[in-house]
Every structure is written in C-alpha cells, then in structure tokens.
Amino acid sequence: MADDQKLTTREADFGAWYNELVLKSELADYSPVRGCMVIRPNGYGIWERMQRAMDDMFKETGVQNAYFPLFIPESYLHKEARHVAGFAPELAVVTIGGGKVLEEPLVVRPTSETIIYAMFAKWVQSYRDLPLLINQWCNAVRWEMRTRLFLRTMEFLWQEGHTAHATAEEGEAETRLILGIYRRFMEEWAAMPVVTGRKSESEKFAGALRTYACEGMMQDNKALQAGTSHNLGQNFAKAFDLKFQTEAGGTEFAWNTSWGVSTRMVGGLVMTHGDDIGLRVPPKLAPTELVVVPIYRAEEQRAQVLSVAHQIRSDLSKGASPVRVHVDARENMTPGAKYYDWELRGVPLRLELGPRDLEKAQGILVRRDSREKRPVPLAELSRTATETLAAIQHDMYTTARDRRDAHSYRGPITYARFREIIDGDGGFVYAGWCGTDxxxxxxxxxxxxxxxxxxxxxxxxxxxxxTCVKCGNDATVEAMWAKAY
RNA sequence: CGGGGCGUAGCGUAGCCUGGUAUCGCGCCUGCUUUGGGAGCAGGAGGUCGCCGGUUCAAAUCCGGCCGCCCCGACCA
Incomplete structure (x- = not known):
C-alpha cells in the first residue's frame, strides 16, 4: 500500500523519478496543450523567490525593468541572418488576427533581441544615453519537439536582459558581470554549484559574438545549462541601425549584450537536490522554510497545541531574521502522513509539536536534508531555526559541490578513457581541445x-x-565535456 | 519526423486473447472512533470504457479509421 506512494528511485530510473517528483510535489502539471505546462503554486512560489533574488541583484547594477510585446513582426527576425537561421525551426507564427489574414505574420517571441534593439535605436542618440540597461520578466515560446516539465517546454517563463554600451569593452564587462551574478545566485540561493565559461562557436547563441554560460551537474551526472550571457558585439546594432554620436562627434554602432535565466532553473533545483523521498528546497528559495505539525489527542490538547503553533509562527515571522512558517492544521491527516507530505514537498525544516513537548516547553526540529531530529526549547526556537536554515543552505551547497567534484575528471586522458566515462556513469570531463569544429x-x-x-x-x-583528446594535436584550450539536457 | 507504449471514475489499475453492460486500490462525501512516521470501521457518491464507423441478438473486448498523450532517437533556455 505504501509502495505506490513511494517515488521511483533515482537509481532505478532518473527520468521517471524526476517526472513523478514534479507531479506529486505539485510543482507543475501537464497542460491540455502538448508540450506546455501549468506551474502550480508550489513551483511558482519557488520561481517567485528566484525572481526576487535575481531582480534585486540586477537592479543593484543599474538595470531597470520594462516590458516589450509578445508579438514581433516576422521581418524583424530576418534582419540578423544568423539569428533567424537559429530560431526559424522553432518559431510559432500568428498569421490570422481578428478573422483576417495578416499583411505581415507576427512571430510569438522566442527571445526579444530584435524588437528590443529596434526600440533602442529609437531611444539612443548620443553616448550620453548609454549604457542602456533593460530587463524584462516574461514568457517566451519555442516550438520544441521533445519537451520535459520545466526543462524544456514550448512556453517558458524567464528574464531577458538587454543592454547597449558605447564600447566593446563595456559590453564585454557587462556580459561578464551578469554571468557573475548568475553564478552567485546559483551558488548562494539555489545551492547549486556551477562551472562558468565560454561556449564554443557551435554552441553559442544565434547572433552572438560570444556566449558565456553556467553549467550545473545534475544527479544523473548530466549537465544543465542554467543561465547564459551573450556578448552580441555590434551584430544587432548593425541590423537595427542602433547608432549613437560619440563624445568626439563621430557616429558608431552600439555594443549589445543579452542574458537570461528561465523556469528551467526550477527543474535544475529538483535534479540537483531532490532525493528518493522527494524534493529538497534550499531555504533561501523555499516559500515555506519551517512547517509546524501539531500533534494532539483530546480536544483541549488540540486547542493548546494549535495555540502554541500559531504563536510560534507569529514570533518567528518577526525580528531581525524572520522565518517563513506554515502551520499545518489539517484535521483529516495524521501527523505521520503530514511528515511524508512535507518531505515530498521539500520544506527545509519541520517542527513536531505535541502535548509531551509542551510539557517540556520544546518542539522536535527535523531537518529535511539530513532528516536529523532533535528537541529544541521553544525559547530558543527562533535562533535555532535561523541557524539551522543557514546550515541547511550551506550543507546543501557543499553536498552538491562534492558530488559534482566526485564526478569531474581532470588530467591527461585518452579518448578511450573519455568514452568510457561518458558512456558509463557520465560526468564532467576536462580535456584538451585543438579548437577545430x-x-x-x-x-x-x-x-x-x-x-x-x-x-x-x-x-x-x-x-x-x-593535447586534443580527439586528434592528439596541440590543444589550444581546455574544454569541459558532458552529456547535457 | 522515425521507433515503442498507453488511453476504462479525480488518480493508478483489472477485465480484452476466449463478446453477455465493468474489478480492485488510493482519493472524495457522511458518521463514529482516532491522531508522537502514510489511521480504523460502517455507509455512500462518482463511468458516453479516447473518438468515429463496422461485424454481431449483444462490443471495454473483434475489425477499420482517426485523435490524444507518454517514453526512446535527429534541433534547443
């Protein structure tokens, strides 16, 4: 009976485990439209916290939010040759509006470089208008053939930042600055270690000069690209006539960057931290950090325990380091069932509170990551909870980093060994590359x-x-290889 | 788009080969007893068996067509 409540284990079938976890923990559900998904409150709550954290970091660097339309004239896509070539296969195009065939079809944005730089061209006249630092939180559509919840859906939520600068150096600096923010977010908030670096020519963004990315390692040892930052050079500026007058009086094309992180990060969080019991959400991204599960028998106990539980919620939500607390007062579930439920949902801390605890003015505090249980005096709960949450956040990161490092391979390597690793358990293989396509x-x-x-x-x-791991010629660069999502 | 699988109650399923109007579990509703790791008992509601057509006295079951979804391979945040 309890068996069909358990998840498929990661070891048995990682893909099945992932799907079951996302569905059962109510992060998301399939939509009636193939390839699309509904993000449920549990999943959206995590996304909201991701948004807030990143949004604050962007704004600290002077980026402002704006909104550009969902529909883009088809002709705009064609103005940058490599861009349209890259995106053409996955465009959704509106050809009919209001019952009439449109004069010009409208592309549903797969990304907004074209319309944004067209607008920038209107707004920028002089070097005094630069840098222009804009971000938008929106949805985007890419007609994918194979989809997976969060990891690849036809419509996804993301942020796309777009900037314009007076010099190539400033553009490059912005690209790197944002990559650093992404890295910091992933390490400090998502507790997800990443490897940063530049993409090869074949892997870079369609229309970019250079693409940088953060790559995380999932528990099946495959890589997940978790954020990208593109130095667009003057490619789009030239396509959209985005020019400005320089201090010296001349005219020059602006230098652009674009960068994005999507709801795919939620999937990355699941595959980085989830276990066979369920999800584990890093405290800083958890909509609920601590759940109180009241235990009682008699009616007067119920009132007493619930009263203390609500007092705890009220106390912890105040002060210098507030904790997000939920009291699970559901009447139709036993405490044990609630434990499983919250463990599945990944809430970092649980406080079990029953009559025996009240007698001792304590509660039983349980960590989701280690499942360690210990009694904590209620008088010290606020401090202990805060400290424990910080410890969980820290431990989740180091655990993920250690397992990433344990599956990373460096040093001289033969191609045979390379294949053995990739065909076997997988992982990140650092190897020389001659630089040829x-x-x-x-x-x-x-x-x-x-x-x-x-x-x-x-x-x-x-x-x-x-040397190059494949041809044996001199290596021009070190490359990190892996199978990827 | 190629290969595989599946559509039966909200979810998961049995039945299909060998036609006779649907099984079981979870969930849901009511009541009572419960509540320290997935509660028990009793009663109850809930189904155009994916859709269309054919064969037949009779189709979830056999035949044909269609649709949808999931999984595995070529493109991708």
Missing part, C-alpha cells in the same frame, strides 16, 4: 557529449592539457 563534431557524434564550456580560469585545471 571537426574534432568537436566527431566527439559529439560518437559520444553524444558536447563542450559545455571552455572553463573560466577559476575552473581550469592546474596543469593545462597539452
């Missing part, structure tokens, strides 16, 4: 692994690889 393509063809990033210095191996 040919070797990259052959490796992808033969192993399904791709270059996730050319790692930034802090992620490079102490001893730079000397």
């Amino acid at each position: 040919a070797c990259e393509a052959v490796i992808k063809e033969e192993t399904k692994a791709t270059i996730r990033v050319l790692p930034d210095p802090e992620f490079q191996s102490p001893d730079a690889p000397r």
Whole structure:
C-alpha cells in the first residue's frame, strides 16, 4: 500500500523519478496543450523567490525593468541572418488576427533581441544615453519537439536582459558581470554549484559574438545549462541601425549584450537536490522554510497545541531574521502522513509539536536534508531555526559541490578513457581541445557529449592539457565535456 | 519526423486473447472512533470504457479509421 506512494528511485530510473517528483510535489502539471505546462503554486512560489533574488541583484547594477510585446513582426527576425537561421525551426507564427489574414505574420517571441534593439535605436542618440540597461520578466515560446516539465517546454517563463554600451569593452564587462551574478545566485540561493565559461562557436547563441554560460551537474551526472550571457558585439546594432554620436562627434554602432535565466532553473533545483523521498528546497528559495505539525489527542490538547503553533509562527515571522512558517492544521491527516507530505514537498525544516513537548516547553526540529531530529526549547526556537536554515543552505551547497567534484575528471586522458566515462556513469570531463569544429563534431557524434564550456580560469585545471583528446594535436584550450539536457 | 507504449471514475489499475453492460486500490462525501512516521470501521457518491464507423441478438473486448498523450532517437533556455 505504501509502495505506490513511494517515488521511483533515482537509481532505478532518473527520468521517471524526476517526472513523478514534479507531479506529486505539485510543482507543475501537464497542460491540455502538448508540450506546455501549468506551474502550480508550489513551483511558482519557488520561481517567485528566484525572481526576487535575481531582480534585486540586477537592479543593484543599474538595470531597470520594462516590458516589450509578445508579438514581433516576422521581418524583424530576418534582419540578423544568423539569428533567424537559429530560431526559424522553432518559431510559432500568428498569421490570422481578428478573422483576417495578416499583411505581415507576427512571430510569438522566442527571445526579444530584435524588437528590443529596434526600440533602442529609437531611444539612443548620443553616448550620453548609454549604457542602456533593460530587463524584462516574461514568457517566451519555442516550438520544441521533445519537451520535459520545466526543462524544456514550448512556453517558458524567464528574464531577458538587454543592454547597449558605447564600447566593446563595456559590453564585454557587462556580459561578464551578469554571468557573475548568475553564478552567485546559483551558488548562494539555489545551492547549486556551477562551472562558468565560454561556449564554443557551435554552441553559442544565434547572433552572438560570444556566449558565456553556467553549467550545473545534475544527479544523473548530466549537465544543465542554467543561465547564459551573450556578448552580441555590434551584430544587432548593425541590423537595427542602433547608432549613437560619440563624445568626439563621430557616429558608431552600439555594443549589445543579452542574458537570461528561465523556469528551467526550477527543474535544475529538483535534479540537483531532490532525493528518493522527494524534493529538497534550499531555504533561501523555499516559500515555506519551517512547517509546524501539531500533534494532539483530546480536544483541549488540540486547542493548546494549535495555540502554541500559531504563536510560534507569529514570533518567528518577526525580528531581525524572520522565518517563513506554515502551520499545518489539517484535521483529516495524521501527523505521520503530514511528515511524508512535507518531505515530498521539500520544506527545509519541520517542527513536531505535541502535548509531551509542551510539557517540556520544546518542539522536535527535523531537518529535511539530513532528516536529523532533535528537541529544541521553544525559547530558543527562533535562533535555532535561523541557524539551522543557514546550515541547511550551506550543507546543501557543499553536498552538491562534492558530488559534482566526485564526478569531474581532470588530467591527461585518452579518448578511450573519455568514452568510457561518458558512456558509463557520465560526468564532467576536462580535456584538451585543438579548437577545430571537426574534432568537436566527431566527439559529439560518437559520444553524444558536447563542450559545455571552455572553463573560466577559476575552473581550469592546474596543469593545462597539452593535447586534443580527439586528434592528439596541440590543444589550444581546455574544454569541459558532458552529456547535457 | 522515425521507433515503442498507453488511453476504462479525480488518480493508478483489472477485465480484452476466449463478446453477455465493468474489478480492485488510493482519493472524495457522511458518521463514529482516532491522531508522537502514510489511521480504523460502517455507509455512500462518482463511468458516453479516447473518438468515429463496422461485424454481431449483444462490443471495454473483434475489425477499420482517426485523435490524444507518454517514453526512446535527429534541433534547443
């Protein structure tokens, strides 16, 4: 009986585990439209906290939010050749409006570079108008063939930042600045270790000069691209005539960047931290940090326990370090059933509160990550909860980082060994690359692994690889290879 | 788009081969007893068996067509 309530284990079938977890923990559900999803309150609550954290960080750097339309004239997409070539296969196009065939079809935005830089061109005249730093939170549509909840859906939520700068250096600096913000968000908020670096030419954004990305390792040892930051150079400025007058009086095209993080991050969170019991949400992203489960028999106990529970919620929500508390007062469930329920949903801390505890003025505090239980005097609960939440946040990060490192491979490596790793348990393989498209393509063809990033210095191996893992010629760069989502 | 699987109550399923109007579990409703790791008992509600057509006295079951979804391979946040 209890068996059909359990999740498929990660080891038995990682994909099935993921789907069951997302559905059972009520993060999301399938929609009537193939490839689309409904994000339920549990999932949206996490997304809202992600939004808030990132939004604050963007704004600290001077970025302002705005909103650009969902519909983009089809002709705009065609103004940047590589951009349209990259996105054409996955466009949704509106051809009829109000019952009439439109003169010009409207593309449902797959991303907004074209319309945003067209608008920037109207707004920017002089170097004094730069930099222009804009972000929007919106949905985007890409007609995908194979979809998975959160990881790839035809419509997804994200933020897309778009900036314009006076010099190439400023554009590059902005691209790197945002990549750093993404990294900080993923490490400090999502407790998700990432490797940052540059994308190879074949993997970069359609229309970009350079693409940088954060790559996390999921528990099946596959890579998940969790955020990208593009240096667009002057490609779009030239396509949309985004020019400005320089201080010296000349005219120059602006330098653009764009960068985005999507609801895919929620899927990354699940695959980074989930276990066979359910979800584990890092405290800083958890809509509820602590759930109080009241235990009682007699009616007078019920009133007493609930009264203390609500007092706890009220007390913890105040003060210098407020804790987000929920009291689970459902009458039709036993305490044990509630424990399973909240563990499935990933709430970081649980306080079990019964008559025996009240006698001792304590509660039983249970960590979701380690499932460790211990009695805590109610008088110290506020401090203990805050400290424990911080410890959970910290431990979740180090646990994820340690397992990432345990499945990362560095040092001299043969192609045979490379294939053995990729075909076996998988992981991140750091290896030399000659820099040619040919070797990259052959490796992808033969192993399904791709270059996730050319790692930034802090992620490079102490001893730079000397030769290309495929052709044996001199390596021009170190590449991090993995199978990816 | 190729390969595989599946559509039966809100969810998960049995029945299909060998036609006779649907099984079981979870959930839901009512009542009582319960409540420290997935409560028990009793009663109850809930179904155009994905859709269309055919065969037949009779179709969830056999035949044909269609639709949808999920999973696995080529593109991608």
